[in-house]
Amino acid sequence: MTPLVACVVLVAAVTHASWNALAQVLRRGGDAVLAAELSVNWAYRVWRGLPVEGRGVGPALLDADALARTGPGLDAAAARWAAVPDGGELLWRWGTDR
Secondary structure (H helix, E strand, O other), X not given: OXXXXXXXXXXXXXXXXXXXXHHHXXXXXXXXXXXXXXXXXXXXXXXXXXXXXXXXXXXXXXXHHHHHHHHHHHHHHHHHHHOOOOOOOOOOOOOOOO
């Protein structure tokens, strides 16, 4: 799994409250981390079918090849998440689980 796919999967899996805490930590990493965070957000928007044009969206941050690489990872993560029963949990080992 590429780092970008791993980040996109992370965004797709965390709750809103967790994401706010995580975003505060990520922003401490400077411009490179912020650029990666925005790229992950872009890939997630495309994957979910959210608007990618219009007011407030900004320019495309990833080209078609990069977006094509993120889709399978997001699909796999969504399938794993959907298989978790109510009250269950999903353990993901970064770097080993795909």
